Amino acid sequence: MYMIEMLKNLVAIKSDTESGANEALRYCSTWLTSHDIPHQVIENDGRLMIHAEIGQGSTTIVWNGHVDVVPGKIEQFNPYIEGDRLYGRGTADMKAGVAAMMEAFRRISSLKDQLQQRIVLHIVTDEETGGRKTSGHLVELGHSGDFVICGEPTHLKLSVQSKGIVQINITFLGKAAHGSRPWEGNNAIEASYAFHEKLMTLPFTTASNSYYEYPSINLAKIQAGDRYNVVPDHCEVGYDIRFVPGQKWQDILQQMTDLARSINPLNTVKVRGKSPAITTTEDNSFVQTLARITADVTQKEAILFGQHGAADTRYYAKTGAGAIEFGPSGDDWHGPEEYVVISSVKQYADILTKHALTRNHLNI
Numbered sequence: 001m002y003m004i005e006m007l008k009n010l011v012a013i014k015s016d017t018e019s020g021a022n023e024a025l026r027y028c029s030t031w032l033t034s035h036d037i038p039h040q041v042i043e044n045d046g047r048l049m050i051h052a053e054i055g056q057g058s059t060t061i062v063w064n065g066h067v068d069v070v071p072g073k074i075e076q077f078n079p080y081i082e083g084d085r086l087y088g089r090g091t092a093d094m095k096a097g098v099a100a101m102m103e104a105f106r107r108i109s110s111l112k113d114q115l116q117q118r119i120v121l122h123i124v125t126d127e128e129t130g131g132r133k134t135s136g137h138l139v140e141l142g143h144s145g146d147f148v149i150c151g152e153p154t155h156l157k158l159s160v161q162s163k164g165i166v167q168i169n170i171t172f173l174g175k176a177a178h179g180s181r182p183w184e185g186n187n188a189i190e191a192s193y194a195f196h197e198k199l200m201t202l203p204f205t206t207a208s209n210s211y212y213e214y215p216s217i218n219l220a221k222i223q224a225g226d227r228y229n230v231v232p233d234h235c236e237v238g239y240d241i242r243f244v245p246g247q248k249w250q251d252i253l254q255q256m257t258d259l260a261r262s263i264n265p266l267n268t269v270k271v272r273g274k275s276p277a278i279t280t281t282e283d284n285s286f287v288q289t290l291a292r293i294t295a296d297v298t299q300k301e302a303i304l305f306g307q308h309g310a311a312d313t314r315y316y317a318k319t320g321a322g323a324i325e326f327g328p329s330g331d332d333w334h335g336p337e338e339y340v341v342i343s344s345v346k347q348y349a350d351i352l353t354k355h356a357l358t359r360n361h362l363n364i
């Protein structure tokens, strides 16, 4: 129960603000110090993060966990246990992952001589607001690895892939006219509507792989028109597209640009932001070892799947690391009844420890 007590203390720190998340991070630092675990506390733009490493060898595994949480009701920062569940904001997402990582790190610290690889522990404080200032910063400092586990709640299943993101803004141009004589104008809102219908028939929309049936397309923003008696000559729309690993955002952009210009050659298409897909494959040797150990510990077949959202994995994946999301069981994260399954937290710490002590080989 020792680890669960530490987790409860961590959950009780209201870390839904920058200062709260830093306070939770300092708690982790104090805990590591009390167990004689050397580590660095690094600051970037007001946000704190921890970097610790142990062991040696030609391969490096990074464990990454965040202690910031999404806002919760005040009573959610008063964690309580009911049966095999620990309730509270951030229990599942993802202070349980952090607590288990710290505990596993403590265990391997006392078994240093058996380690045949480096294990790096990263505890960060801005995942819920994008992760750029802490996980992004750690990667910029050169602290990546061959394999990265982000301890997001996944029910002890291995999320080896996640979709990439491309956000695209399109400006449709038309011709203004008086609203009583619309046939003399060219309605830009109607042009965007025609575009949206045809968009769904473009070749990129049917891409799939063994984890995803298709990319997702969200028409997220639209801005046009300011008067009833005017035909709008201008309409701006914004799409958020989550593409399947293996797809190229450039192809998506090209297909959308061709379609927009076929409606009016003056329409413009711009990329507002993008993030690569996570494309770790099941033949990654770290994944294979982890799946085997997970099956051993849980006495169930290990399950590999693809996540729809993105996490801090993306920063590490940019360096070529195999990056996965893998964490304990729970439910209702970001909701009012968030909990983590206590037995799964213990299994998770066991799995991480065994995986760290098992020799892995790089796929060449």
Ligand SMILES: [Zn+2]
Binding pocket: 066, 093, 094, 127, 152
């Ligand atoms: Zn999370």
